[in-house]
Amino acid sequence: MDIPLFLPLSRNSLGLAILLPCFIIAYYMLRSQRSKLADFPVVGKRDSADFRAALEEGCRMYPDSAYILPTPIRPTVILPATLVDEVIRQPEDVLATREEVDDRFLAKYTLLTADDHMIRRSVNLITRNVSEIMNDIAHELDLDISKALNVDTAWKSTNIHTAILQLVAQINSRVFVGLELSQNVEWVDAIINYTVQVMIAVQKLLEYPTFLHSVVQYLLPEIRTIHQSLASCCRLLQPVLDERKQNLAEPFFKKPKDMIQGVIDYAPEGRGSVLEFQGRSQMILGLASTHTTSITLENALYDLAANPQCLQPLRDELEKMIEQDGGNLLVKSFTMLRKMDSFLRESQRMNPVDLLSLRRKTKVAKKFCDGTKVPAGTSIAIPVSIVRNDGTLTNPDVFDAFRFQKLGDAEGNLNKYLYVNTDANSLGFGHGVHACPGRFFAAIEVKLILAHILLHYDIKFADGIQRPKTTYYGTNIGPNLDVEIMLRKRVKGTS
Numbered sequence: 001m002d003i004p005l006f007l008p009l010s011r012n013s014l015g016l017a018i019l020l021p022c023f024i025i026a027y028y029m030l031r032s033q034r035s036k037l038a039d040f041p042v043v044g045k046r047d048s049a050d051f052r053a054a055l056e057e058g059c060r061m062y063p064d065s066a067y068i069l070p071t072p073i074r075p076t077v078i079l080p081a082t083l084v085d086e087v088i089r090q091p092e093d094v095l096a097t098r099e100e101v102d103d104r105f106l107a108k109y110t111l112l113t114a115d116d117h118m119i120r121r122s123v124n125l126i127t128r129n130v131s132e133i134m135n136d137i138a139h140e141l142d143l144d145i146s147k148a149l150n151v152d153t154a155w156k157s158t159n160i161h162t163a164i165l166q167l168v169a170q171i172n173s174r175v176f177v178g179l180e181l182s183q184n185v186e187w188v189d190a191i192i193n194y195t196v197q198v199m200i201a202v203q204k205l206l207e208y209p210t211f212l213h214s215v216v217q218y219l220l221p222e223i224r225t226i227h228q229s230l231a232s233c234c235r236l237l238q239p240v241l242d243e244r245k246q247n248l249a250e251p252f253f254k255k256p257k258d259m260i261q262g263v264i265d266y267a268p269e270g271r272g273s274v275l276e277f278q279g280r281s282q283m284i285l286g287l288a289s290t291h292t293t294s295i296t297l298e299n300a301l302y303d304l305a306a307n308p309q310c311l312q313p314l315r316d317e318l319e320k321m322i323e324q325d326g327g328n329l330l331v332k333s334f335t336m337l338r339k340m341d342s343f344l345r346e347s348q349r350m351n352p353v354d355l356l357s358l359r360r361k362t363k364v365a366k367k368f369c370d371g372t373k374v375p376a377g378t379s380i381a382i383p384v385s386i387v388r389n390d391g392t393l394t395n396p397d398v399f400d401a402f403r404f405q406k407l408g409d410a411e412g413n414l415n416k417y418l419y420v421n422t423d424a425n426s427l428g429f430g431h432g433v434h435a436c437p438g439r440f441f442a443a444i445e446v447k448l449i450l451a452h453i454l455l456h457y458d459i460k461f462a463d464g465i466q467r468p469k470t471t472y473y474g475t476n477i478g479p480n481l482d483v484e485i486m487l488r489k490r491v492k493g494t495s
């Protein structure tokens, strides 16, 4: 009997024939990466929902040397604080920022790829004109805030999360893309949803091995929603972009100092005028700015409600400034609000938006000055929490609202302890060339809203309610969705 040389393959065995070699390659790649990192101790478990405890343990056990946090995608080598300055000095071809972000957010599937040079320059354009822009919109804020909070003169228990998120997304849109789009609910929702869908899509994709992501992406509703958000952004942006292009052809047109213009002016090869490129860039800017700012503000409000003794000093400072400025809240004077500035720095120190900072990917094998050797293709980071343990602050585990004002006064160095100032011990906005370029704008936005709330509302937690603990997913912060705070409109002459 003749035996056929090639037996016909069933569907299952064909699938197995394709998948098996892939599994084997993936297994050996993972093993080889792991064996390269075998010298480092591992702290924590890969499936931890929250890496806070592991990071605290790691910093306690290895304060001066590196260890591994077994984060998803690939493990992260956590470096000691002594290497901050060396990390920030490395060029992109040694320690890459962009590639690390692309990896962590699976940018190929979540559409998060951007030209960071262009994004930074666009954000800087806003920053240079931030006082002018924010003064323009300060008077609109009164209306927006009371609409968002929706409380009267009687105490009301309120969940502020959605209200603050919408408010921040709207103010950011007002500054980034103009009044018309900022008032469009579909635009604001698309910007907010993009971030949420990216986070969920990344988590879901990570349930599958990397080599299956290109297939699994088509099965995930979140990836479809991301594409729909982009389509909505582009549709809504089109008339605004068309009008901008027409205006730019006019000889005396004064360019607006917004993100649309930043992307047009700074995108490589004139791509900023292309609708899809603009849409993607605006969504990425929305991702970088919306949840980070709203969570920072929510935390500040929780700290305010939990520390009622801070209300009067903060109000006194504000009222003095308003009097000096002739009865108006002027953005240019915000740096003089030293108590509020210190309060925000302390609030962010206790609750940063990410447990890790200075995340990079090694492009080549890198030997650090303390002898730590990290192989090429490795994720590295430094914990933000080091500032709480660095030995320079008294009672670092206690919230002390005005500690940075006192420190600035005592050392005669006001700038060193300002909210927006980054240094090796203050990594809440990163540090070095890749430190958050939006922090100057964010600081003004947060101060403007906080000032309004301080002047026009009373705030506290209901009796017996404590300040809620911040929730973390992996190393990222997650808003605590269940918290309610008590608010009421202030009546002149009472407090």
Ligand code: HEM
Pocket: 097, 116, 119, 120, 123, 285, 288, 289, 290, 292, 293, 296, 353, 354, 357, 358, 359, 427, 428, 429, 430, 431, 433, 434, 435, 436, 437, 438, 439, 441, 442, 443
């Ligand atoms: C309070 C609010 C904010 C916080 C806490 C925050 C925090 C951060 C942090 C920790 C980084 C990483 C820095 C590093 O890796 O060294 C970052 C980067 C970045 N942020 Fe922010 N951010 C905030 C608001 C904003 C806003 C409003 C914008 C835009 C207007 C913005 C735009 C960016 C951009 C573009 C980057 C990437 C910079 C680069 O890689 O060169 N951020 N931010």
